[in-house]
Amino acid sequence: xxxxxxxxxxxxxxxxxxxxxxxxxxxxxxxxxxxxxxxxxxxxxxxxxxxxxxxxxxxxxxxxxxxxxxxxxxxxxxxxxxxxxxxxxxxxxxxxxxxxxxxxxxxxxxxxxxxxxxxxxxxxxxxxxxxxxxxxxxxxxxxxxxxxxxxx
Amino acid sequence: xxxxxxxxxxxxxxxxxxxxxxxxxxxxxxxxxxxxxxxxxxxxxxxxxxxxxxxxxxxxxxxxxxxxxxxxxxxxxxxxxxxxxxxxxxxxxxxxxxxxxxxxxxxxxxxxxxxxxxxxxxxxxxxxxxxxxxxxxxxxxxxxxxxxxxxxxxxxxxxxxxxxxxxxxxxxxxxxxxxxxxxxxxxxxxxxxxxxxxxxxxxxxxxxxxxxxxx
Numbered sequence: 001x002x003x004x005x006x007x008x009x010x011x012x013x014x015x016x017x018x019x020x021x022x023x024x025x026x027x028x029x030x031x032x033x034x035x036x037x038x039x040x041x042x043x044x045x046x047x048x049x050x051x052x053x054x055x056x057x058x059x060x061x062x063x064x065x066x067x068x069x070x071x072x073x074x075x076x077x078x079x080x081x082x083x084x085x086x087x088x089x090x091x092x093x094x095x096x097x098x099x100x101x102x103x104x105x106x107x108x109x110x111x112x113x114x115x116x117x118x119x120x121x122x123x124x125x126x127x128x129x130x131x132x133x134x135x136x137x138x139x140x141x142x143x144x145x146x147x148x149x150x151x152x
Numbered sequence: 153x154x155x156x157x158x159x160x161x162x163x164x165x166x167x168x169x170x171x172x173x174x175x176x177x178x179x180x181x182x183x184x185x186x187x188x189x190x191x192x193x194x195x196x197x198x199x200x201x202x203x204x205x206x207x208x209x210x211x212x213x214x215x216x217x218x219x220x221x222x223x224x225x226x227x228x229x230x231x232x233x234x235x236x237x238x239x240x241x242x243x244x245x246x247x248x249x250x251x252x253x254x255x256x257x258x259x260x261x262x263x264x265x266x267x268x269x270x271x272x273x274x275x276x277x278x279x280x281x282x283x284x285x286x287x288x289x290x291x292x293x294x295x296x297x298x299x300x301x302x303x304x305x306x307x308x309x310x311x312x313x314x315x316x317x318x319x320x321x322x323x324x325x326x327x328x329x330x331x332x333x334x335x336x337x338x339x340x341x342x343x344x345x346x347x348x349x350x351x352x353x354x355x356x357x358x359x360x361x362x363x364x365x366x367x
Binding site: 003005018019022023026030033034039040041042045046049051142145146148149150152 | 196198199200201202227228229231249250252254255299300345346347348
């Protein structure tokens with residue numbers, strides 16, 4: 001469909017509705033980021049940027065991150081604004097379908113996890129667990145463009 | 153730091169204005185303050201702990217500050233902040249929203265070069281360059297920044313007013329089967345699908361196809 005993009009992770013090929021996710025995020029970006037007062041900490045970017053991940057580890061990191069967002073982020077991002085909540089659930093649905101596709105690649109051993117991606121993801125979880133759940137979830141959601149920019 | 157009681161109204165509408173990743177911080181003067189207000193600026197990289205002062209924008213009376221150099225890494229995101237001073241009084245620091253150079257910049261239209269034969273027009277398109285520190289600096293085309301960059305090209309037959317629209321990925325386009333001895337006007341726009349960005353259309357570049365020698 002229009003706005004879908006094919007991502008090649010070695011032998012794992014998946015289609016992601018990037019345009020839909022991006023426009024959904026763009027609609028709530030200012031609102032969500034304004035709810036995150038912590039400038040000095042990033043869930044995804046520090047201490048090491050995603051851009052430093054080796055290409056051989058990209059599939060596994062992407063797989064782990066989509067699991068992370070589905071399992072630990074979206075469900076803790078309820079706001080008092082129904083418009084924002086609708087956008088969040090639309091993004092969550094897109095993430096869910098990508099998570100399934102990546103899961104299939106993982107089961108077929110096309111999305112292997114090396115040490116670097118394991119370390120990197122451990123750091124992301126540590127950043128996340130360093131905050132209370134709601135703050136960590138809102139901050140992670142506010143960093144969705146960091147994930148998408150890196151993926152693309 | 154010698155700042156007295158901060159009761160001055162705050163600078164307003166502190167925001168980045170970015171074109172081709174030339175990232176300039178802009179703001180409006182605090183309400184109700186006439187001349188004589190001075191400002192200072194700081195910025196921070198999102199996720200990094202410290203604010204960094206911008207010396208060239210300390211005690212300035214203008215309401216903008218070029219932070220292109222400080223925000224040139226488009227894999228990072230940034231905040232900037234402004235404080236106002238007047239007659240020994242000061243305002244609070246007023247911050248921007250989180251600035252992502254990759255998604256928050258505007259893109260200029262492409263450069264368009266046209267040439268013609270009897271029955272065709274050739275169009276060469278060039279994407280603008282990313283802002284660079286100095287003219288001698290390395291030129292980076294926005295095509296390198298946005299690999300998915302494409303062009304919309306409009307071709308208008310000035311006689312019949314018929315218009316064609318083309319969408320191309322590479323930077324050359326040949327429009328065949330045109331009428332000899334006829335004026336055509338070309339205009340082009342850049343668009344990037346993700347992140348979703350597009351420039352305005354360029355001005356029109358008009359050219360006539362050569363006259364049919366056999367006629």
